[in-house]
Amino acid sequence: xxxxxxxxxxxxxxxxxxxxxxxxxxxxxxxxxxxxxxxxxxxxxxxxxxxxxxxxxxxxxxxxxxxxxxxxxxxxxxxxxxxxxxxxxxxxxxxxxxxxxxxxxxxxxxxxxxxxxxxxxxxxxxxxxxxxxxxxxxxxxxxxxxxxxxxxxxxxxxxxxxxxxxxxxxxxxxxxxxxxxxxxxxxxxxxxxxxxxxxxxxxxxxxxxxxxxxxxxxxxxxxxxxxxxxxxxxxxxxxxxxxxxxxxxxxxxxxxxxxxxxxxxxxxxxxxxxxxxxxxxxxxxxxxxxxxxxxxxxxxxxxxxxxxxxxxxxxxxxxxxxxxxxxxxxxxxxxxxxxxxxxxxxxxxxxxxxxxxxxxxxxxxxxxxxxxxxxxxxxxxxxxxxxxxx
Numbered sequence: 552x553x554x555x556x557x558x559x560x561x562x563x564x565x566x567x568x569x570x571x572x573x574x575x576x577x578x579x580x581x582x583x584x585x586x587x588x589x590x591x592x593x594x595x596x597x598x599x600x601x602x603x604x605x606x607x608x609x610x611x612x613x614x615x616x617x618x619x620x621x622x623x624x625x626x627x628x629x630x631x632x633x634x635x636x637x638x639x640x641x642x643x644x645x646x647x648x649x650x651x652x653x654x655x656x657x658x659x660x661x662x663x664x665x666x667x668x669x670x671x672x673x674x675x676x677x678x679x680x681x682x683x684x685x686x687x688x689x690x691x692x693x694x695x696x697x698x699x700x701x702x703x704x705x706x707x708x709x710x711x712x713x714x715x716x717x718x719x720x721x722x723x724x725x726x727x728x729x730x731x732x733x734x735x736x737x738x739x740x741x742x743x744x745x746x747x748x749x750x751x752x753x754x755x756x757x758x759x760x761x762x763x764x765x766x767x768x769x770x771x772x773x774x775x776x777x778x779x780x781x782x783x784x785x786x787x788x789x790x791x792x793x794x795x796x797x798x799x800x801x802x803x804x805x806x807x808x809x810x811x812x813x814x815x816x817x818x819x820x821x822x823x824x825x826x827x828x829x830x831x832x833x834x835x836x837x838x839x840x841x842x843x844x845x846x847x848x849x850x851x852x853x854x855x856x857x858x859x860x861x862x863x864x865x866x867x868x869x870x871x872x873x874x875x876x877x878x879x880x881x882x883x884x885x886x887x888x889x890x891x892x893x894x895x896x897x898x899x900x901x902x903x904x905x906x907x908x909x910x911x912x913x914x915x916x917x918x919x920x921x922x923x924x925x926x927x928x929x930x931x932x933x934x935x936x937x938x939x940x941x
Contacts, residue, residue, distance in 0.1 A: 567619075567629055570619050582596075595608055596611070599615060644672045648675075650689065651675055659710075659711055665924070676688045682928055683718070695721070711776065712830075716783075716828065718928065722922065723792040726768055727932075728766060732766030732767060745880055748881040749876075749880065752914065759918070763940065767790070767816060768790065769794075770792075770793075770794055771794075773797055779832045780798065781831050782812045783829065783831065784815045784819075784823055786824045801911065803881070804887065805911065806884065810851050811845060812831065812844075853884060868882075871907075918938075
C-alpha cells in the first residue's frame with residue numbers, strides 16, 4: 552500500500568495549492584473564508600500546502616481532502632508529493648523492515664552469523680542484496696520466486712526453508728558447472744563411489760570432484776535450524792545439482808543422502824525439471840519415490856543379505872570392522888543400517904555404537920561448507936568451483 556502511494560506521488564502532476572486555488576475560484580470562497588469555515592489556521596494550512604512541516608496535522612489534512620473531494624488514497628498521494636526526503640526515507644525504511652521481517656527469520660540468521668542482531672535496516676538490506684546480487688530487496692521474492700515456484704507453489708511459509716532453497720538455487724546458478732551432464736557416465740561412476748566412504752578426510756571431496764566432471768554439481772551445506780532437509784536435488788541450466796546436509800551430524804547419513812539424491816538424478820530428473828527442485832526429508836507432493844530412493848541407497852551401501860549376516864555379530868567390533876573392509880565401506884555405515892532396521896521393528900538403538908561414528912567435521916572440513924558468512928554467493932561459488940575442478 553505505502554509503496555503504491557509513494558510511486559504515484561512521484562508521478563503526480565498536480566498539487567494541493569493548485570487544487571485549492573481552483574476549488575476556491577469555483578466556489579467563490581476566499582482562502583481566509585475557507586480557513587474560518589474549516590477551522591484550519593493559516594499556519595497549519597500553509598504547512599500542508601508548502602510541505603514545510605515535519606509532522607502533518609492529520610485532522611487538518613483530512614479536512615482539506617474533504618473540501619477538495621479527494622479519496623483517501625489521492626489525498627495521501629498528493630501529501631507525499633515533494634515531501635522532505637528524510638520523511639520519504641523513514642517511510643521506505645518502514646516498508647523495508649516490514650518486508651524483511653516477513654521474508655527472513657532474523658533471529659536464526661543472526662545465530663548463523665549471516666547478519667548481526669543489531670543491524671540497521673540499511674545494513675540488513677545491503678547484506679541481503681549483496682549476498683544474492685539483487686538490485687532491490689524486493690527482488691528476493693520477485694526474481695527468485697519466479698525462478699523457483701509455480702503459481703500453485705509460490706513459496707514456503709517457513710522462512711528458513713525458503714531462504715535455504717533460494718540461496719542454494721542462486722549458488723548453483725553462479726557455480727555454473729561447465730561440464731556437460733551425462734547420465735551414462737553417472738551410471739558408470741556410481742559403482743565406484745562406495746570405497747571412498749572409507750577415506751574419512753578426502754572421500755567426499757574426491758567423489759564431489761568426479762561428479763562435477765560429469766556435469767553433476769554436488770555441494771555440502773550445514774543443515775539449517777528449523778529445517779529437516781537431508782538433501783535436495785535441483786535442475787539448473789539443464790544439469791542436475793545436489794545439496795547434501797549434515798542433518799543429524801552423522802557421517803553414514805551423509806553418504807546415504809548422497810546416494811539417495813543420485814537415485815533421484817537417475818530416475819526422477821524429468822519430474823524435477825518440471826518442479827525445479829526436490830527436498831529429501833521434507834513432505835513433497837511431486838515425488839512419490841522416496842521409499843525407492845531410500846531402498847536404492849540402503850542396498851547400494853550394504854545389501855539386505857549382507858546386513859542379515861552381520862547384524863548377528865553387531866556387538867563384535869572387530870568382526871564388524873573386518874566385514875566393513877570386505878564390503879569396502881566405513882564401519883559406521885553398518886551400525887547406521889542396523890539402527891535403521893531396528894527402528895523399523897520398533898526398537899530404539901539410536902544411542903548405541905556412538906564410538907564407531909567418526910566426527911563429521913573431519914569429513915567436511917575440506918568442502919568449503921559455510922556460505923552464510925561469505926560476502927556474497929558469487930564469492931562462495933567461485934571458491935567451490937575452483938575446489939571441484941580437477
